[in-house]
Structure formats: structure tokens, C-alpha cells
Amino acid sequence: MGTIELKNVTKSFGPVAVIKGVSLTAEEGEFVVFVGPSGCGKSTLLRLIAGLEETSGGSIHIDGKDVTELDPYHRGLSMVFQSYALYPHMTVYGNIAFALKTAGIAKLEIDRKVRAAAETLKLTPYLDRKPKDLSGGQRQRVAIGRAIVRQPKGFLFDEPLSNLDAALRTQTRIEIANLHKELGATMVYVTHDQIEAMTLADKIVVLNDGEVMQIGSPKELYNAPKNTFVAQFIGSPKMNLLPRASYDGAAMHYGDGVKIDIGPMDGTPSIVGVRPEDISLCPLGEAELSATVTHNEFHGADNNVFVSVPGIGSLNVRANGKLDLQSDQPVGLVLDKSQLHYFDENGVRI
Numbered sequence: 001m002g003t004i005e006l007k008n009v010t011k012s013f014g015p016v017a018v019i020k021g022v023s024l025t026a027e028e029g030e031f032v033v034f035v036g037p038s039g040c041g042k043s044t045l046l047r048l049i050a051g052l053e054e055t056s057g058g059s060i061h062i063d064g065k066d067v068t069e070l071d072p073y074h075r076g077l078s079m080v081f082q083s084y085a086l087y088p089h090m091t092v093y094g095n096i097a098f099a100l101k102t103a104g105i106a107k108l109e110i111d112r113k114v115r116a117a118a119e120t121l122k123l124t125p126y127l128d129r130k131p132k133d134l135s136g137g138q139r140q141r142v143a144i145g146r147a148i149v150r151q152p153k154g155f156l157f158d159e160p161l162s163n164l165d166a167a168l169r170t171q172t173r174i175e176i177a178n179l180h181k182e183l184g185a186t187m188v189y190v191t192h193d194q195i196e197a198m199t200l201a202d203k204i205v206v207l208n209d210g211e212v213m214q215i216g217s218p219k220e221l222y223n224a225p226k227n228t229f230v231a232q233f234i235g236s237p238k239m240n241l242l243p244r245a246s247y248d249g250a251a252m253h254y255g256d257g258v259k260i261d262i263g264p265m266d267g268t269p270s271i272v273g274v275r276p277e278d279i280s281l282c283p284l285g286e287a288e289l290s291a292t293v294t295h296n297e298f299h300g301a302d303n304n305v306f307v308s309v310p311g312i313g314s315l316n317v318r319a320n321g322k323l324d325l326q327s328d329q330p331v332g333l334v335l336d337k338s339q340l341h342y343f344d345e346n347g348v349r350i
């Protein structure tokens with residue numbers, strides 16, 4: 001139970017196409033995360049799955065059944081919003097029990113379900129409190145509790161942690177991961193937070209401008225991005241994309257006579273990508289590229305170093321935090337050749 005499938009789904013608001021033919025499957029028990037820049041259509045896609053928006057084309061299937069025309073209630077999914085959407089005048093117990101009461105479930109059964117959900121979510125001590133007397137994280141757990149008791153076929157989360165501060169976010173993220181393990185339910189989750197996407201997802205869907213750019217596991221997206229968009233969207237700090245260059249069958253040639261040996265390739269690379277952690281600083285004598293430090297951010301464990309390379313431009317390097325680096329300092333760079341990413345003139349991975 002709990003497969004969610006989208007087949008060529010489109011959505012327009014008036015003349016504006018916001019979702020442009022999205023097909024994807026959330027398998028039973030899978031944790032699927034939608035990411036993409038602001039306005040790319042993540043929330044709209046989630047609301048289409050929930051039935052809160054009507055599709056303009058295509059179809060949505062839950063457990064193989066076409067639900068495209070069904071109202072939200074009959075789709076059997078529960079949605080958790082960023083704003084919690086709790087009833088302020090009801091207690092935690094009342095909030096969690098509400099949907100069950102309106103569904104006409106027997107009191108004893110409701111009590112059993114509410115207490116079981118409260119136990120799972122560590123809300124038992126707060127059952128008699130009103131939402132205003134809870135922390136943000138506790139309120140979000142109540143919202144999740146309300147979703148759990150309905151025993152839905154799947155959960156839909158729209159940026160559920162974005163109102164929480166950093167520490168609580170980390171804690172609640174771990175709780176959601178544990179909840180997913182415990183319930184084994186299908187979950188579809190919208191976020192703009194890289195860490196949430198990478199840590200929670202079985203499968204990440206990268207969206208841009210209403211279209212799917214790539215679907216894959218966090219490791220697949222990080223290690224083998226299909227195009228330059230995904231390459232720069234997944235990973236923080238983002239992948240360096242070197243300027244376009246000509247390839248002579250053995251090396252990439254940049255301005256100022258600078259070249260990078262990459263050996264023979266199947267295809268003609270135009271753009272080389274390299275992640276900040278795959279560039280090392282070294283003494284100038286051993287360097288493949290000479291550079292100058294333009295700016296350094298000390299992060300504690302590591303330094304986020306910006307360097308300028310003649311013929312290539314600015315590159316971002318992750319270096320050990322114990323290194324003492326000054327602006328204008330000359331440094332040598334070595335690229336880990338086994339970790340380079342190559343893209344053709346259209347930005348498609350080679």
C-alpha cells in the first residue's frame with residue numbers, strides 16, 4: 001500500500017504553465033524529496049498529489065488507482081504543512097483526535113490511537129496543553145500526530161521544518177527519519193534545504209521551472225549529476241564549473257595558455273566540473289594550477305577558500321581548517337582527476 005505515481009502531470013494557472021509534464025513514482029515505503037529553486041513548482045506538485053489543486057493534464061495514481069478526479073479526503077493521504085495549521089482553541093489531544101471524531105470513529109478507538117501517536121511522537125506529557133503553550137518543534141509534532149492517526153497510505157510534507165531554529169530543525173529532522181523507519185510509510189517531502197534532502201531521501205526529485213531535471217538517490221545525484229543544473233544545485237558549497245574550453249583529445253585548453261590534462265574521452269567535453277573537496281592546496285612547485293587566495297571563510301573544521309586562477313577565474317576550494325590562509329597568498333592547486341565531471345556544450349553529462 002502507498003505507491004504514488006504521476007504520469008505526465010501538467011498544471012497551468014491561467015496562461016502560465018507551472019508544471020510542465022512531470023512523471024515520477026514514489027514506491028511503497030519510499031521517502032521522496034522534491035527540491036529545486038524558489039518558484040520551480042515544488043509546492044504546487046505536492047498540492048496536486050494531495051488533491052488541493054486540480055491538474056491541467058496527465059494523471060495521478062495511488063496504489064494503481066487513478067485518483068486524478070478524487071477529492072483530497074478520498075485519496076487517503078495526510079498532509080503536514082509548514083504552518084502546522086493547528087486548532088488554537090483545542091488541546092493537543094483534541095487536535096490529534098479531531099479528524100477521527102469527524103470520521104465518526106468510536107471514542108475508545110480514538111483514545112487508543114491518539115495515545116499511541118502521542119507516545120511515538122513523545123507528546124504524552126503535553127496532551128492537555130493548547131498549541132500556544134508548546135514550542136515550535138512540539139507544535140510540528142502535533143501536526144504530524146494528526147496525520148499519523150488517520151493511518152494514511154502516504155504522508156505529504158510541505159517544508160515542515162522551515163519555521164524551526166537550527167538546533168530544533170536537526171532534532172526534528174532525525175525524528176522524521178525515525179518516524180519513517182518506524183511507520184514504513186510512503187512519504188513525499190518538499191524542502192529547499194540541501195541537508196534535509198540529502199539526509200532524509202531515498203530518492204530526490206530535482207525540479208527546475210516545472211520540469212524534472214533528475215531523479216535519483218542522494219549519492220547518484222551528488223556523484224553523477226546528469227547536467228550542469230543538478231551539478232550546481234546539489235552540494236554545498238556548490239560544484240565549480242570551469243569556463244567552456246576546447247578539448248584536443250587529451251587536455252582542456254583555457255586562456256593564458258593554461259591547460260588541464262584529462263586524457264582521452266568518449267565525447268567532446270566543453271565544461272569541466274569539480275567539487276570544492278576535490279581540489280587540494282599544495283606547494284607551488286607541485287601544482288597543476290597556480291592560484292591566489294582572494295577570500296577565506298574559516299568554518300572551524302575546514303576553510304572555505306576562494307582562489308583566483310589565471311585563465312580560469314574564481315574557484316572554491318575546501319581546505320583543512322588548521323591551515324592559516326591570507327588574502328593575496330599564492331597557492332598551488334591539484335585536482336583529483338578521478339572526481340572530475342564532464343559536460344558537453346549543452347551542459348549534459350558525458
Ligand SMILES: Nc1ncnc2c1ncn2[C@@H]1O[C@H](COP(=O)(O)OP(=O)(O)OP(=O)(O)O)[C@@H](O)[C@H]1O
Pocket residue numbers: 013018036037038039040041042043044045192
Ligand atoms: N494559485 C496560484 N495562482 C497563480 N500562480 C501560482 C499559484 N500558486 C503558485 N503559483 C505560481 O506557480 C509557481 C510555482 O509555485 P510553487 O509555490 O509551487 O513553487 P515552489 O517551488 O514551492 O517555491 P518556494 O520554494 O518558493 O516555496 C510560482 O511561479 C508561483 O508564483
